[in-house]
Amino acid sequence: NAGVTQTPKFRVLKTGQSMTLLCAQDMNHEYMYWYRQDPGMGLRLIHYSVGEGTTAKGEVPDGYNVSRLKKQNFLLGLESAAPSQTSVYFCASSPDRDHTDTQYFGPGTRLTVL
Amino acid sequence: AQSVAQPEDQVNVAEGNPLTVKCTYSVSGNPYLFWYVQYPNRGLQFLLKYITGDNLVKGSYGFEAEFNKSQTSFHLKKPSALVSDSALYFCAVRDITSSASKIIFGSGTRLSIRP
Numbered sequence: 001n002a003g004v005t006q007t008p009k010f011r012v013l014k015t016g017q018s019m020t021l022l023c024a025q026d027m028n029h030e031y032m033y034w035y036r037q038d039p040g041m042g043l044r045l046i047h048y049s050v051g052e053g054t055t056a057k058g059e060v061p062d063g064y065n066v067s068r069l070k071k072q073n074f075l076l077g078l079e080s081a082a083p084s085q086t087s088v089y090f091c092a093s094s095p096d097r098d099h100t101d102t103q104y105f106g107p108g109t110r111l112t113v114l
Numbered sequence: 115a116q117s118v119a120q121p122e123d124q125v126n127v128a129e130g131n132p133l134t135v136k137c138t139y140s141v142s143g144n145p146y147l148f149w150y151v152q153y154p155n156r157g158l159q160f161l162l163k164y165i166t167g168d169n170l171v172k173g174s175y176g177f178e179a180e181f182n183k184s185q186t187s188f189h190l191k192k193p194s195a196l197v198s199d200s201a202l203y204f205c206a207v208r209d210i211t212s213s214a215s216k217i218i219f220g221s222g223t224r225l226s227i228r229p
Contacts, residue, residue, distance in 0.1 A: 040123070043158070043204070100146055100163065103160070103217060104160075107155075107156060
């Protein structure tokens with residue numbers, strides 16, 4: 001199993017550009033998440049999905065959109081990037097069989113917006 | 115609201131000495147608590163969790179955590195630190211107000227083990 005993979009690993013954007021981050025998991029997990037990690041702030045939840053075709057807002061959803069067209073993939077989109085979106089983005093998945101399951105994280109995408 | 119606090123940004127320990135990384139929590143109801151570790155340029159890895167039962171939880175890489183209900187704490191411990199334990203450690207709590215297994219993370223503690 002590859003686990004949770006993320007593409008790309010690094011990206012530099014100019015303000016106003018758009019991009020899509022791809023997360024894929026091969027563990028047949030129902031739940032998937034997108035977080036951003038900023039120094040001194042831990043991880044903050046952007047959006048999440050409880051199953052194919054469903055998405056929901058997390059703690060910091062503004063400026064981001066997501067889609068879960070296939071169970072194994074969870075896409076994070078930035079329509080018009082801003083310097084405040086410079087961060088490291090992590091995707092995670094979880095089976096959530098009894099609400100105590102752990103989350104499995106991808107290696108992260110480092111995004112810089114100039 | 116569910117929350118966790120990690121009062122120390124950085125913990126420095128000599129190799130071979132015991133280590134403790136502190137975490138306190140605030141939840142309504144029974145807490146589901148987790149510790150994750152992040153090595154440089156990597157994603158988070160699960161270390162251990164407390165759901166119910168014994169207050170001392172054993173996890174990966176020789177780590178353990180002690181759940182203390184009266185002090186609302188869930189400190190991470192290891193009897194003898196290794197240089198390879200140097201990493202960023204996150205305490206987390208399950209948000210039981212959510213049906214989506216959302217986890218709320220602390221701000222992280224950087225553990226540095228000197229040879």
